[in-house]
Amino acid sequence: MTENATGNPNGTPPFMNLRMMTPIEYAVPINGYFSPILICFTVVTNILVVVVLLKKHMRTPTNAILAGMAVSDMFTGLIPLPVFIYFFSLGNYREKVPLNWCVIYVYFGEYIPTIFHTASIWLTMALAIQRYIYICHSFQARKWCTMQNVLLGTAIIYAIATLAQVSRFLEEEYIDFEAPSNVNPNVTVNACVRVLKPWVRNHMDLYYNVYFWFRVICIHLIPCTFLVVLNALLILTMRQAQIRRMQLLKQNKKSESRKLKDSNCTTLMLVAVVGLFLLVEFPMGIIMILNIVQNTFEHVNICDDRTFAIMSLMSNFFILLSYPLNFFIYCGMSRQFRETFKRMFIGGSMPIDRECSQYMTLPIENGNKTQMTVGGGETVL
Template sequence: MALTDMLTGVFPLPIFLYFFAMGNYVDPMPYNWCYSYKYLFENIPTIFHTASIWLTVGLAAQRYVYICHSIQARTWCTIPNVIRATLIVYAVAILSQVSRFVDFSFEPIPVTSKLQPNISYFGCVEMLKPWFSENMDLYLNIYFWFRVIFIHLVPCISLVVLNGLLISAMRNAQLRRMQLLKQNKKSESKKLKDSNCTTLMLVAVVGLFLLVEFPLGIIMTIYIADNTFQLALFKPETYSVMTLISNFFILLSYPLNFVVYCAMSRQFRETFKRLFTGGQSLEERECSQYMTVPTENGRTIFTGPETAL
């Protein structure tokens, strides 16, 4: 997830640096930048953003299974299954954008520099492929409604439900912890507290995710409905500004996730520190090795570290 979030912001970085940081946005785009701009600024970041969304859903779903269905977690939440699920998410994210790499081409046209009027060079104009231009309305409706439903609305609604279930599980776990303390079972109480800390951290990350993703989903829904039913609710420039602001906050949320991890997980801080300082890993994981969940008769089960966190 961290790698996916990082690459969502890294790929557009050359565009930001060359055109905006260096002031080259004033001139028409040179032909040798046209394909790079399209791929690095639009298509590839969309792939990683899509993968990031569904990896977040997968993490929340896994945590819910781990907390509330520990028996099933032993067979479902394993490292091989996590790897398979991650590969499937990336494959679907790539497939969802394949057509956007081949539905256009750029033609060179002579242009004059605005910064240096005596200099001419080749710019570009985007041309739609014949199969695209002949079926533009159908193609764009399918593509954008698919994104609105399966990349924004379904994941966001799923995360709202999963977050609610996790918060409910945390409240029940807190009540059980109080009972364990009354029974002087401090070891079990500590394990339950550590489990709650990990769950709370995930709830905070998912909450931050929903805070920045919901506006983009709403903007896209309005935009597609506007174009499908010819409502003319906003001007194209307004949609562009709203989308830019929403994307800015999405990119801003990625480093904030790191702050949440560091602030709420001592284990994360220690592991991150060992990446740079070296040292031996702890033999026993203190924060999340055992998860405490209730059974039907009120007893608790402690599941071991063979399942994935």
């Protein structure tokens, strides 16, 4: 199970040729025209997200994770941008890939973006876990949901995401060959051949099965399943909090009720962020599972490679399309984010309303008190 050249025993090197590797009629408009515009828009919106979330009054554990997600999403799109422009926008996909662009295509178009996308997936899971602890285990939140732990966890996530991909950088070598041009057969060009190294070639089935099954299980299936469960628990908790808020209003405890409402708004915003992530990630996970199953089991024939390539291309585009949407979720559902963003351009002092602290004590009906998290001061509402 491999997408790479391994050499041709008949003597003709398998030159790297994008016409053979990708469905060009779909890749050119998507990667060559729509994606570069979308990536530029993503860079602008995600830089704005990071700038707002790292303002002094906004620096909280949850906002640190949101900023990390914005950085990961931005680089997932930005790093392959030179590949999209050179090959698909400028039409160089017609020619055999030269050696220098062969390495750039593989590293910038495939391997490095995968690291950032993996980090984004795990950061999204960390965000949901943190919010669940804030809401359902508030006493533990003081210990676990700290800025120091978030920064350490983010560093660990990036390190593991890199380690999960590092073998891809070592699995092949790139050889320069002279060959007839695809555009003009009378002209000779330098073309690239990707050749698997012996340690991969001798254990190819084992290596690619381990790599792709690990990827689909640990990077797609488990995080997505976990997020579905956590989102359902958070939605259930919001319903219970809404009932509690009605009780507080009946008891004329308007201040506690307002803070509980802020907590629900914060949770709802994070549920929306996670929901958008699941909406675009699930199709990619399903495509990968089907593709791996077909390549692992010889007698299973789900669909041809071209169909898988088209589905993967479309799924990747919708993932890219989702990246700038978080900015609008924050603006639409976060009062403090909206006010901070606005005052960055019109001037004036930044909002410092942090009345909704990480923890608050709410009276319950029997006169006792219970500590619960309501917004964490960490969010932006």
